Amino acid sequence: MPASPALIKLNYDTEYRLALQKADLALADSGLLVLLWRLTSGRRLRKISGITYLKCLLADCETRKSEKLFWIVSSDAAKRKAITWLHSRGVPINPHDC
Helix, strand or coil: CCCHHHHHHHHCCHHHHHHHHCCCCCCCCCHHHHHHHHHHHCCCCCCCCHHHHHHHHHHCHHHHCCCCCCCCCCCHHHHHHHHHHHHHCCCCCCHHHC
């Protein structure tokens, strides 16, 4: 669920671009992204709040303990914030999983 500013990185950040291309799930949490999809493909997407999905995912973490999650973030600062936020909610995360 990349934010619009992070989409700029697609032009020059190969690792980020490949991570997005190989993702198992893509969430359209941007009104602009939904509009661009409609204009380019002619198909409709339903906008889904990324934070709402994240909250559902975290609520389901108890049943996902055997699964390994890899978090894609847009910068080192975002990584630090994500780790702090996840730890504050009792979600164990290794910095190498970002």
